[in-house]
Amino acid sequence: MALRLEIVLQDAQLQxxxxxxxxxxxxxxxxxxxxxxTDSATKNRVLNDVTSFLDTATLATLKSLDDGFGVLELxxxxxxxxxxxxxxxxDVLTRQVTYLRQFTDAVAIDDAFDISQHHxxxxxxxxxxxxxxxxAFTHPEAETISLVDAHNLELxxxxxxxxxxPDVATVIHYLGEGKIFNRPLFNQSTFG
Amino acid sequence: xxxYDTIQLVKGDTLPEINLTLRDSNTAAAGQILDADxxxxxxxxxxxxxxVRLKFKALGSAILKSTITMTKHAPxxxxxxxxxxxxxxxxxxxxxxxEVEVSYDGGGIQTVFDQLKFKVRGDY
Numbered sequence: 612m613a614l615r616l617e618i619v620l621q622d623a624q625l626q627x628x629x630x631x632x633x634x635x636x637x638x639x640x641x642x643x644x645x646x647x648x649t650d651s652a653t654k655n656r657v658l659n660d661v662t663s664f665l666d667t668a669t670l671a672t673l674k675s676l677d678d679g680f681g682v683l684e685l686x687x688x689x690x691x692x693x694x695x696x697x698x699x700x701x702d703v704l705t706r707q708v709t710y711l712r713q714f715t716d717a718v719a720i721d722d723a724f725d726i727s728q729h730h731x732x733x734x735x736x737x738x739x740x741x742x743x744x745x746x747a748f749t750h751p752e753a754e755t756i757s758l759v760d761a762h763n764l765e766l767x768x769x770x771x772x773x774x775x776x777p778d779v780a781t782v783i784h785y786l787g788e789g790k791i792f793n794r795p796l797f798n799q800s801t802f803g
Numbered sequence: 804x805x806x807y808d809t810i811q812l813v814k815g816d817t818l819p820e821i822n823l824t825l826r827d828s829n830t831a832a833a834g835q836i837l838d839a840d841x842x843x844x845x846x847x848x849x850x851x852x853x854x855v856r857l858k859f860k861a862l863g864s865a866i867l868k869s870t871i872t873m874t875k876h877a878p879x880x881x882x883x884x885x886x887x888x889x890x891x892x893x894x895x896x897x898x899x900x901x902e903v904e905v906s907y908d909g910g911g912i913q914t915v916f917d918q919l920k921f922k923v924r925g926d927y
Binding site: 639640641642643644645646647648649650651653655657 | 825830903
């Protein structure tokens, strides 16, 4: 009798396991492809809008590389060309300036002083000063500068001499004497 | 290894278009009572922020012949996708299989367990 009782318990345990398996299967999402069909006359349209920026990227990249190449070219010039090439730069500047200056200074003073020894006349004292300066410049660059400075100085000095020649008549009467007319010299110059 | 019904194609064609709906057989659709034998009671899978691809290879081969991105139907909540064959995908006769893979933008990937089967015959 005790053995039959154990068999009944095993059946009950098996039933419990089946229920647990059923619950576990329904927990996760079981993705399936349902309603599969083909359509040869579809009305589906796929619109592709593709925008390419390849042009911009290429420009930015290539320009940078070209700039870098310019640096390499500078290095080649400074190292390689110095050993095999000779660069000579000769610059001769010649400037010739010739000055020809001629100064001519002629001064002539003519002083004529004439005092006439004539009484009761005006003496004429005339002085002439003639100063002539000639400056001549000759410029080699086809420029000619000529300065002529002519100074005419004429001085006229008039001197007036006053000559006084008083005539004094002195009558001296001596008693007992005959009358004597005393006449002094005329035109007596004070110049001696 | 379970396959869906074999789809018959001809070499060199680009049609017919393949349509399918991705559903969750463990979840009841809104307003439906889940029935394991009625696919219309299974909830469609929301394909928002996902990319659906069909990986296509010859039967028994380990090398992928083509990976084709499937197009989703807006607004992406009904689980419907379709696929048009790109030029060159059907350039060889034979038997091929395909698996549908859903990649989520967050990084998750889930693949339909059962596979599609294609039989491509040679053309004239």
